[in-house]
Each structure stands twice: as structure tokens, then as C-alpha cells.
Amino acid sequence: MKNMKEIDIPIEASVEQSRTNPLARVFDELVRFCRSRSMFMLHYCTGCGAIELPPAMTSRFDMERLGIQPMVTPRQADILLITGYVSIKTLKRVILTYEQMGSPKYVIGICSCTVNGGMYWQSYATAKQLDQYLPVDLYIAGCMPRPEAVLEGMRKLMDRIRSGEADGWKDYYRRYDWYLGNQQHLFGDDWQTPADVIGEASHYDLAGSGTEGEHTHLLQQCQKPLEPQQTFFQIGGSLEVKGESHE
Amino acid sequence: MRPENYQAISHPPSNEYELNFGPNHPGIEGNYALKVKLHGDVVVAARADGGYLHRGFEKLMEGRLWIQNIALVPRICVPDPVPMEVCYSMAVEALNDMEVPERAQWLRVLQLELSRIAAHLFTFGGHAATTGMYTTMYWGVADRDQILDLFEEWTGGRVYHIYNIPGGVRRDIPAGFLDRVSHTMDYIESRLPDYDNLFFTNQVFVDRARDTGPMNQQQALEWGVTGPNLRATGLAFDVRRDDPYLVYDQIDFDIPTEAPGDAWARTLVRRQELKQSIHIVRQVVEKLPSVSGPVRTQIPNPLAWNVPAGETYTRVESSKGELGYYVVSDGGDKPYRVHIRGPSSMHAVQVLEQLAVGARLEDVAQIMFSLDACPPEVDR
Numbered sequence: 001m002k003n004m005k006e007i008d009i010p011i012e013a014s015v016e017q018s019r020t021n022p023l024a025r026v027f028d029e030l031v032r033f034c035r036s037r038s039m040f041m042l043h044y045c046t047g048c049g050a051i052e053l054p055p056a057m058t059s060r061f062d063m064e065r066l067g068i069q070p071m072v073t074p075r076q077a078d079i080l081l082i083t084g085y086v087s088i089k090t091l092k093r094v095i096l097t098y099e100q101m102g103s104p105k106y107v108i109g110i111c112s113c114t115v116n117g118g119m120y121w122q123s124y125a126t127a128k129q130l131d132q133y134l135p136v137d138l139y140i141a142g143c144m145p146r147p148e149a150v151l152e153g154m155r156k157l158m159d160r161i162r163s164g165e166a167d168g169w170k171d172y173y174r175r176y177d178w179y180l181g182n183q184q185h186l187f188g189d190d191w192q193t194p195a196d197v198i199g200e201a202s203h204y205d206l207a208g209s210g211t212e213g214e215h216t217h218l219l220q221q222c223q224k225p226l227e228p229q230q231t232f233f234q235i236g237g238s239l240e241v242k243g244e245s246h247e
Numbered sequence: 248m249r250p251e252n253y254q255a256i257s258h259p260p261s262n263e264y265e266l267n268f269g270p271n272h273p274g275i276e277g278n279y280a281l282k283v284k285l286h287g288d289v290v291v292a293a294r295a296d297g298g299y300l301h302r303g304f305e306k307l308m309e310g311r312l313w314i315q316n317i318a319l320v321p322r323i324c325v326p327d328p329v330p331m332e333v334c335y336s337m338a339v340e341a342l343n344d345m346e347v348p349e350r351a352q353w354l355r356v357l358q359l360e361l362s363r364i365a366a367h368l369f370t371f372g373g374h375a376a377t378t379g380m381y382t383t384m385y386w387g388v389a390d391r392d393q394i395l396d397l398f399e400e401w402t403g404g405r406v407y408h409i410y411n412i413p414g415g416v417r418r419d420i421p422a423g424f425l426d427r428v429s430h431t432m433d434y435i436e437s438r439l440p441d442y443d444n445l446f447f448t449n450q451v452f453v454d455r456a457r458d459t460g461p462m463n464q465q466q467a468l469e470w471g472v473t474g475p476n477l478r479a480t481g482l483a484f485d486v487r488r489d490d491p492y493l494v495y496d497q498i499d500f501d502i503p504t505e506a507p508g509d510a511w512a513r514t515l516v517r518r519q520e521l522k523q524s525i526h527i528v529r530q531v532v533e534k535l536p537s538v539s540g541p542v543r544t545q546i547p548n549p550l551a552w553n554v555p556a557g558e559t560y561t562r563v564e565s566s567k568g569e570l571g572y573y574v575v576s577d578g579g580d581k582p583y584r585v586h587i588r589g590p591s592s593m594h595a596v597q598v599l600e601q602l603a604v605g606a607r608l609e610d611v612a613q614i615m616f617s618l619d620a621c622p623p624e625v626d627r
Binding site for chain 2: 050054090097120142
């Protein structure tokens with residue numbers, strides 16, 4: 001395991017592919033316009049900022065007029081809202097959720113806790129900076145941000161999607177090794193997820209020099225074929241945990 | 248996981264299977280999970296899986312000054328933060344042997360009851376949503392916002408107020424504020440018949456909530472159930488009346504109870520408490536102009552405030568149940584130990600695990616909402 005600060009961060013300029021079709025740019029613009037006007041937001045309340053989402057979604061502030069609706073499954077969702085502090089246990093689920101979502105996908109960090117730890121800067125249980133582990137497209141600061149601030153943030157994200165600036169998901173594929181290194185630093189070297197990120201990166205033509213590296217090699221070594229999970233409940237009704245740790 | 252490492256898993260044939268319910272699930276309340284074992288769609292066993300919201304409050308509070316902790320405690324229970332502030336302030340006052348001015352006590356009661364109304368509107372909105380009645384949720388959230396507007400004018404914050412400090416409250420109410428409180432109470436009271444028609448007497452709700460997750464009084468007492476959930480089993484226990492704090496002994500209010508102890512009774516108790524809280528707020532509004540004086544006592548320099556050594560336990564009735572703070576001071580400028588007795592840690596762990604057994608999967612969310620469990624308070 002390497003210290004987070006020693007890892008150099010490769011950043012590559014986005015490679016504009018040569019588009020032969022003269023209408024490609026027009027189509028891109030149209031697609032981005034449509035994409036920004038109909039967004040599904042994953043219904044996952046990770047922290048206290050989630051309490052301001054019901055007012056933002058329901059009658060008074062009405063997020064639906066911007067074309068944003070809550071969606072219950074990650075695979076159909078476009079936006080992952082991280083509403084507040086993420087404990088280590090939640091962060092694992094957040095990363096699993098993020099990797100399940102179909103690209104393009106956008107991450108919004110709400111509340112100051114996602115920016116720098118916020119109120120819980122000295123807590124032993126929370127991850128302090130979200131953008132070490134996931135590419136964050138937009139932060140909405142405040143403790144907690146008002147519904148108006150959430151709506152304003154959503155409008156900003158829509159603008160950024162239309163102009164093509166919200167490309168955090170590309171960054172995750174391009175610098176997967178760096179993100180994975182930080183995740184391994186936090187969760188241990190045997191951390192793995194079911195998603196095949198490297199395969200997806202080559203599918204989107206985004207695999208670069210930062211996609212694979214020492215951390216992905218470590219992941220390859222640690223990956224074992226899945227074994228049938230041991231049951232959570234013991235036979236006979238007693239509720240003891242068997243096998244892998246509860247966490 | 249690269250595809251070459253993937254292997255299909257074979258399971259032994261069985262009628263029973265395990266299901267992860269949450270944390271990312273629309274039915275679950277907050278960031279919380281249950282592992283349920285199902286036979287068909289009937290729950291055979293359930294196990295609570297918390298810890299997603301753990302921040303280590305009790306440890307964090309040991310590292311901060313007495314006055315800094317005021318900003319930390321409301322974060323413990325997000326939908327109903329006011330009792331946290333009040334209870335912690337009361338504990339520090341008890342350690343210091345400090346008298347709170349009478350006006351501050353009435354202001355605290357006003358804030359507690361407004362917070363209770365907001366929390367109850369939110370809860371039964373959520374309960375309605377789990378039975379498919381989203382209109383009630385929209386109405387509940389919108390009416391709760393009326394109270395949040397009052398809080399915003401009064402304290403500057405919609406959700407977290409940080410208004411109570413040891414020794415009183417930070418500032419007095421703005422001019423004309425009581426009129427607006429009365430107006431909002433009139434509005435919410437006028438909405439209650441609408442809620443009755445839409446939700447509480449709705450056949451869908453009655454059929455689904457009746458006999459769902461029942462517990463009797465003895466079980467409730469054994470499992471440490473408090474608050475509306477205990478009163479729904481027929482026992483009229485309320486900290487406000489049985490161990491009066493602040494000025495609750497000068498206030499007239501009833502303690503509504505229901506006998507059956509099922510999800511229907513629990514939500515109906517909250518509906519009646521809403522009316523009692525409006526009644527209490529009206530009494531406070533009537534009384535406040537005649538209570539004059541300061542709103543806080545002089546406290547020492549809060550940055551170098553050594554609270555006398557000792558230990559205390561204070562409790563208040565929050566919207567979820569009995570909330571207590573056990574605070575130990577060793578005479579320093581920071582608490583030596585703080586333990587929080589949250590009502591939800593009983594309701595969402597041991598009670599929910601028991602009540603979910605025998606229920607159908609679609610009723611598990613309803614049972615959780617009817618228990619009014621607050622996941623951030625469970626994990627702390």
C-alpha cells in the first residue's frame with residue numbers, strides 16, 4: 001500500500017476523436033441537450049443532507065419541473081447524489097453503486113462533509129474528501145444546503161452537461177488506477193467490485209496510461225472466483241453471523 | 248472483476264432465500280439496511296444491519312469544548328434535532344447547578360413542540376408513501392416546510408438551529424413572531440381533517456396497517472420501547488408528564504393512547520399528538536407575552552469553561568421517544584464521557600427485528616416507518 005500523496009496523478013487532455021460524419025457535432029449537441037433535460041437521480045440517502053431533498057422534490061420547490069426525478073435502481077440512474085458525510089461502510093456501497101450505473105453518470109457532492117469532512121473532520125469513521133474515491137462533477141457546499149441551493153446546483157449541472165464539461169465519468173476510466181489506489185488505501189488491498197471497469201474503459205475508448213497500473217495489477221492478483229456466500233442466518237433460527245465479517 | 252474471473256454460483260434448492268433490504272432501497276428509511284430471510288414473501292427472520300451513518304459522536308464530543316458540542320448534537324437526529332440541543336443543554340446546566348430564566352424555558356417548550364409537529368408530519372408522510380399514498384407525503388412535507396419557515400425566521404436555520412445553549416437560548420423571538428406562529432398553527436389544524444380523509448380513515452391504510460407488526464405492552468416494556476410506540480400499546484407514559492422538565496408542569500395536555508399496538512395504532516397516536524402539540528403551542532403563545540426577563544443567564548467565558556466534576560442524566564420526550572444524555576465531567580473544559588440514550592436504537596434494531604418476522608416483505612418498510620426509527624440516531 002502506498003501513501004496517497006506519493007502517487008502522481010496522470011491527467012490527460014481529452015482526445016477528440018476524428019469524426020468523419022459532418023453531422024456528428026450536431027448530433028452530439030442534440031444528445032447532450034436531451035440528456036441534460038431528463039435526468040434520473042438515484043434515490044440513495046447517504047447522510048443528513050437527504051432531509052432537504054424531500055422539500056426540493058415535492059410541491060414547494062418541485063425539482064420535477066427541471067426534468068429531474070428520483071429513480072430507485074442504480075442501473076437506470078444518471079445522477080448519484082452524495083448527501084453528506086460518507087462513513088467508510090457507506091463509501092463501499094457508494095462505489096459499488098457508482099460502478100453499476102451506466103455511463104454517462106454524474107456525481108454531486110452535497111454538504112460540506114463531502115468537500116473536506118465538515119463537522120466530522122476528526123471522526124475516525126468518515127471519509128473526508130469524496131473526490132479521492134469518485135470523480136465529483138459538482139459540489140454544493142453548506143450545512144446543509146437549502147433546497148434552493150440544491151436546485152441551483154442542479155441547474156449548474158445541466159449547463160455543464162450541455163456544454164460537455166461534466167465529464168467526471170471519463171476521468172474515472174482514464175485515471176482508474178489512481179482512484180483504485182485510494183480505495184485500496186482505505187479499504188485494504190483485497191478490495192474488489194463486481195464491475196469490470198477496465199473493460200468498460202476500453203469499450204468507451206477511454207483507456208489511457210492511467211487506467212491500468214500497479215493498483216489494478218494488485219486487484220488482478222487479489223481477484224478470486226466468487227465462492228458461494230455463506231449464509232447470514234444459522235440454521236435453527238439463531239441469528240449468528242457466520243463466515244465473512246459483518247461489515 | 249474481469250470476466251475471466253467470473254463463475255456462476257450454484258445454490259442448493261430451497262424455498263427460503265435471503266434478501267438485502269437497503270441501504271439503497273426506496274422503502275427503507277434513511278441509510279439503513281435489513282437482511283431478511285424470506286419464505287415466499289413472508290419474512291422468516293430479520294437482522295438489522297446498521298453502521299452506515301456511524302460518525303462516532305460520543306468520541307467526537309470528548310474532544311470538543313462544552314459549547315462547541317452544541318453545534319454537534321443536532322446532527323444526531325436529523326428530522327427532529329431540537330430535543331438533542333435542549334437535552335444536552337439541560338445536562339450541562341445540571342452539572343453547573345445553573346438556573347435557566349423562565350422566558351428561556353417557555354421558548355424552549357415552543358421550539359420543542361414545533362419540532363415535534365414537523366417531525367410527526369414528516370413521519371406519517373413517509374408512512375403513507377410506503378403504503379402507496381404519495382399525496383399524503385407531498386402534503387406532509389409541504390406543511391412541514393411552514394414550520395421550517397418559522398424556524399428560519401426565528402433562529403436562522405431551517406433544519407439545524409443551534410439555538411439552545413447551556414444557560415438559556417441565544418436570542419429572543421423577533422417582533423410579531425407569535426402572530427405568525429398562531430397563524431401557522433391555525434393552518435395546520437385546518438389541514439388535519441384533510442389528512443383524516445386522505446390518509447387516516449383511508450381504507451387502504453386501515454387494511455394494510457391493522458394487525459401489521461403488533462406488539463403488546465409487556466413486550467414493549469421488555470424491549471425498551473418508549474414514546475408514541477409505547478403509548479400505542481395502551482400505556483400512558485410520557486416524560487413530559489411523569490418526569491416534568493422545563494415548564495411542562497404548568498401546561499395542560501393529554502397523553503393519547505391506543506390499545507392495539509400495531510402499525511395503525513402507532514400512527515394514530517402520532518396523529519393525536521399532533522393535535523396536543525398544537526394545543527401546547529397555543530398555550531405557550533398565550534403565556535409568552537406575560538413572561539418577561541432575560542433569555543439566558545451569564546455563563547463564564549465559553550472558551551475556558553471548566554464545568555464542575557460530576558455526572559448527570561437528563562431526559563426529554565422527543566418525537567421518537569425518551570431521549571437521554573448521560574454526561575460525566577472531570578472538571579475540565581471538555582466532557583469526560585457522553586452517552587446518548589436514543590429511542591431509535593431500540594426501535595430500529597431489536598424491536599424491528601422482532602416485528603418484521605411474520606410480516607410480508609412489502610410491510611417491512613411500513614413497520615419501520617410506523618416505529619418512527621431515525622437511522623442517524625441509531626448509528627450515531
